[in-house]
Amino acid sequence: MKLSVPGRVTPAAIITAVTLLTTGAISGAAPAPTIAAPTAAAAAPDIPVANVKGHLAQLQSIATANGGNRAHGRTGYKASVDYVKAKLDAAGFTTVLQQFTSSGRTGYNLIADWPGGDTGHVVMAGSHLDSVTAGPGINDNGSGSAAVLETALAVSRAQYQPTRHLRFAWWGAEELGMVGSKYYVNSLSSANRAKISDYLNFDMIGSPNPGYFVYDDDPTIEKTFKDYFAGLGIATEPETEGDGRSDHSPFKNVGIPVGGLFSGADYIKTAAQAAKWGGTSGQAFDRCYHASCDTSSNINDTALNRNADALAYAVWGLSS
Ligand code: DTR
Ligand code: ZN
Ligand code: ZN
Numbered sequence: 001m002k003l004s005v006p007g008r009v010t011p012a013a014i015i016t017a018v019t020l021l022t023t024g025a026i027s028g029a030a031p032a033p034t035i036a037a038p039t040a041a042a043a044a045p046d047i048p049v050a051n052v053k054g055h056l057a058q059l060q061s062i063a064t065a066n067g068g069n070r071a072h073g074r075t076g077y078k079a080s081v082d083y084v085k086a087k088l089d090a091a092g093f094t095t096v097l098q099q100f101t102s103s104g105r106t107g108y109n110l111i112a113d114w115p116g117g118d119t120g121h122v123v124m125a126g127s128h129l130d131s132v133t134a135g136p137g138i139n140d141n142g143s144g145s146a147a148v149l150e151t152a153l154a155v156s157r158a159q160y161q162p163t164r165h166l167r168f169a170w171w172g173a174e175e176l177g178m179v180g181s182k183y184y185v186n187s188l189s190s191a192n193r194a195k196i197s198d199y200l201n202f203d204m205i206g207s208p209n210p211g212y213f214v215y216d217d218d219p220t221i222e223k224t225f226k227d228y229f230a231g232l233g234i235a236t237e238p239e240t241e242g243d244g245r246s247d248h249s250p251f252k253n254v255g256i257p258v259g260g261l262f263s264g265a266d267y268i269k270t271a272a273q274a275a276k277w278g279g280t281s282g283q284a285f286d287r288c289y290h291a292s293c294d295t296s297s298n299i300n301d302t303a304l305n306r307n308a309d310a311l312a313y314a315v316w317g318l319s320s
Contacts, residue, residue: 042162044316045154047147049305053296055146056138058083060296063136068292070131070142072173073105080129081108084149084170088112091156093168100172100183107172109180114155117165123319124167125151125200125311126181128174128247135292139299140265144202145170147308151315162319164197171247174203181247185254193254198318201248201260202311207286209279210303211264213239217252221259224317228310235276241267261310263303265289 059080063069066076081097088095088110098109110129127144131137152168160166173179185193198221214225216238229236239262248258264285274281279300288294 042160042316042320044309044312045158047150047154047305047308047312049301049308051153052143052146052150052304052308053299053301055083055149056142056296056299059142059146060136060138063131063138069133069135070129070137071133072102072107072130072176072179074133076136077130077172078108080145081110081170081172084129084145085110085112087149088152088168091153093152093156098180098184098187100180102173102176102179107180107183109172109184110170111184112152112168114152114160114162114166114168117162117319119165120195121164121197122167122195123162123164123198123200123315124169124196124251125202125315126169126171126247127202128172128178128180129170130172130175130180131294132175132290134290135288135294136296137294138296139206139208139263139286139294140204140289141174141202143204143206143263143299143304143307147205147304147311148202150308151312154312155315160316162316164319166315166319167196174247178244178247178249182250185250193256196251196256199248199251199256199258200311200314200318201246201251201258202307203246203260203262204265204286205261205263205307205311206299206301206304207263207265208298208300209264209269209283209285209287210300211262211269211273211277211285212236212303212306213262213264215239215248215258215260215262217248218257218259221257221314221318224314225259225261225310228313229306232306234306237273259314261307263300263307 070076093112171180
């Protein structure tokens with residue numbers, strides 16, 4: 001389901017500005033500039049969950065062909081990066097592979113910029129692309145990586161021209177302690193850090209016994225996501241497992257507004273949660289967390305679909 005979303009500069013704000021200027025409420029030496037008539041913020045497109053699942057199938061195949069995992073420093077991780085990068089290059093993104101070393105192995109962050117928009121105000125969406133060594137990591141975190149990828153491809157399909165600049169990222173070595181995202185943030189000058197207005201993180205968004213958790217960090221980002229789910233009649237809960245649990249943490253630690261979505265890991269779904277979200281109480285949100293069974297069958301399509309659409313809603317809403 002798609003919902004239109006007001007951008008940060010609302011039509012009401014534009015009307016107010018026009019009124020102030022044309023009534024002389026605020027005097028300007030030069031004649032009042034012509035301000036474009038207010039236009040509705042661009043509405044986010046539906047993200048086809050079939051496309052997201054197609055990316056997950058590719059990541060599963062990559063793991064199967066590379067020793068059963070997509071872990072940092074293994075061939076399966078670099079093959080995952082190459083897959084995502086090829087899609088983005090073909091779609092017109094400017095991509096950069098950022099290389100780093102961790103635990104004696106080479107890691108990679110993939111950064112993709114969509115040309116255009118105000119580079120002084122950057123909206124970022126990211127996810128870690130690496131798995132643990134125990135398995136293919138399809139929910140953790142193929143789900144986030146595939147949804148971020150398909151949202152980026154939707155930007156290209158729409159030839160979306162956002163007011164703010166869009167940047168997408170796939171992090172390496174999150175499972176070793178958010179190594180890739182820390183490396184990226186540490187590599188930014190303070191001036192470039194200040195240009196990032198929002199960082200949105202997506203780590204496990206297709207859990208088989210899903211919850212609907214919204215990071216309770218930046219209130220504007222949190223409200224954007226909660227508004228989306230309210231439109232679906234879904235009551236979300238704040239993600240309170242604490243900071244330091246995923247790639248939003250390095251951004252938050254330097255003062256960048258962060259937010260994100262989470263469908264749950266090894267914690268147990270309560271009866272109250274099952275009553276509002278469905279699924280099975282007394283069972284983990286993801287019984288295959290960090291296990292070999294985190295395969296293509298370890299995904300709830302409804303949760304993946306809803307979270308991917310919420311991702312697009314926030315990207316459009318925060319950048320338009
Ligand atoms: N640490 C992440 C999974 C994870 C566990 N709790 C949270 C809360 C918010 C985001 C992610 C997570 C991992 O294993 O990749
Ligand atoms: Zn993990
Ligand atoms: Zn993860």
